[in-house]
Amino acid sequence: MPQSAVKVFLRTRPSDVYSPEQLQVNQDTKTFTIVQAARSSGLPSDKAGPSQQYQFKFDGILHNASQEDVFEVCATDVLSSALEGYNSTIMCYGQTGAGKTHTMAGSRASYAARGLIPRVISALLARLGAAPGLAAWSVSVSYLEIYNEALYDLLDLTAQPQELALYEDGRGRVQVSGLRQVAVASEAEALALFFEGESNRVIGEHQLNKQSSRSHSIFMLSITTTPEGGDGRSLASKLCLVDLAGSERVSKTRSEGLVLKEAGHINRSLALLEQVVRAASERGRDHVPYRSSKLTHVLKDSLGGNCATVLIANVWGEPAQLDETLSTCRFAARMARLVCEVASNVVQEGGARVRELQREVQELKEELAMMQLMAGWQQQQQQQQQEGSNSSRERPYDDTQRQKLQQAVLAWLQLPDDADSSGSTLSQLPLSSVRQLRELLLAVKVGAAVDGKNWNACPC
Numbered sequence: 001m002p003q004s005a006v007k008v009f010l011r012t013r014p015s016d017v018y019s020p021e022q023l024q025v026n027q028d029t030k031t032f033t034i035v036q037a038a039r040s041s042g043l044p045s046d047k048a049g050p051s052q053q054y055q056f057k058f059d060g061i062l063h064n065a066s067q068e069d070v071f072e073v074c075a076t077d078v079l080s081s082a083l084e085g086y087n088s089t090i091m092c093y094g095q096t097g098a099g100k101t102h103t104m105a106g107s108r109a110s111y112a113a114r115g116l117i118p119r120v121i122s123a124l125l126a127r128l129g130a131a132p133g134l135a136a137w138s139v140s141v142s143y144l145e146i147y148n149e150a151l152y153d154l155l156d157l158t159a160q161p162q163e164l165a166l167y168e169d170g171r172g173r174v175q176v177s178g179l180r181q182v183a184v185a186s187e188a189e190a191l192a193l194f195f196e197g198e199s200n201r202v203i204g205e206h207q208l209n210k211q212s213s214r215s216h217s218i219f220m221l222s223i224t225t226t227p228e229g230g231d232g233r234s235l236a237s238k239l240c241l242v243d244l245a246g247s248e249r250v251s252k253t254r255s256e257g258l259v260l261k262e263a264g265h266i267n268r269s270l271a272l273l274e275q276v277v278r279a280a281s282e283r284g285r286d287h288v289p290y291r292s293s294k295l296t297h298v299l300k301d302s303l304g305g306n307c308a309t310v311l312i313a314n315v316w317g318e319p320a321q322l323d324e325t326l327s328t329c330r331f332a333a334r335m336a337r338l339v340c341e342v343a344s345n346v347v348q349e350g351g352a353r354v355r356e357l358q359r360e361v362q363e364l365k366e367e368l369a370m371m372q373l374m375a376g377w378q379q380q381q382q383q384q385q386q387e388g389s390n391s392s393r394e395r396p397y398d399d400t401q402r403q404k405l406q407q408a409v410l411a412w413l414q415l416p417d418d419a420d421s422s423g424s425t426l427s428q429l430p431l432s433s434v435r436q437l438r439e440l441l442l443a444v445k446v447g448a449a450v451d452g453k454n455w456n457a458c459p460c
């Protein structure tokens, strides 16, 4: 299977107090350097030591970048991969207030401020509508929320949405039971679902962000395309757009009550995410604790499985947020070491699958008929024993009956091994007594001799 390293881009939130001495961006080398002044205890005898420099290299630095730039750099290739049948994920990670939701969903202040999700929806449906050589396509939308370590469907409109459960299917793929998948035929339909889901997300207010997401959210697009004139197979992929809740230092956010409790869940799940990323990026490590939280379990594929993953590390370039910026960069550098095993998902054409299932039904019907037959014989034998009779008293076939049976057996023996025999004369002959079975076996013996089959070599 081809391998693909996670691609990592760093995006800075614009700030009036941005300090180029402390945060140095080099677009040519794609490096981001953090200069941290040494800390002194404040005692007159304690001299501050030299400052520390931390340099990180990423796949791209999005500094003063527009929403359109972010889409072009981070999402266009991902979209192409999704249309080629590859599962893909774009994920935003960073401290609270760093601009994750701004990047993923965008702002409603202007059309130009729309984020990655609405742009991906538009581009995807435009590309599918104009794609030459497609016999059929389908897109469906799901929107999942992880709030306080519980899963919810953001497209569930009932007053009390139910908590959803996670499970792994027979092929080890993580599934969310009961999560709605709504088919869409146009950009307008998909956008309506996105806005509906957005309005159901849990938002709270604290010192650093008036509109802080209190949950992780995953917007999923399931795409199927069937090429024209192909061998009847389709390509199926899932494109996930993940807006993680932001890590927060409660001393800075001054959260209390419910917001404080939410912060506990958010910080814990992000710490477990970091542990999983650390474990998954270690060579030779055979156990990665994906099941340690709902978030890591849901994101199992995106963190080293069958998925092309892009991480956008959002940082808030202000001196007061330097520690959080450093910790985001460290996480991003670890993500860059993850390698995913990607494969295009080819699904069998509907007609071929239907034929396969029809054949299976036919075989099961034949097996059932045989079992009913055997049960009938047993019953018949019991009856005969009770009546003091036995089957040998039944009259044997006459010559015409035998000839007819032998012809049917010979025709059946001459069919190719993989031929469908359900319509042959043999399968329509009555077979409901020991006498009929004996005659049939005799006819097979005669027929085999005529057909020249070597029965000594037969494994049956």
Ligand SMILES: Nc1ncnc2c1ncn2[C@@H]1O[C@H](COP(=O)(O)OP(=O)(O)OP(=O)(O)O)[C@@H](O)[C@H]1O
Binding pocket: 012, 013, 014, 094, 095, 096, 097, 098, 099, 100, 101, 102, 103, 107, 209, 211, 212, 213, 214, 244, 245, 246, 247, 314
């Ligand atoms: N690149 C940007 N350009 C303009 N405004 C931005 C940018 N990034 C963030 N902002 C603004 O900063 C504020 C905080 O951003 P946002 O809510 O996206 O942060 P967040 O990382 O999602 O935070 P949280 O984790 O608390 O939800 C918002 O008002 C947003 O519009």
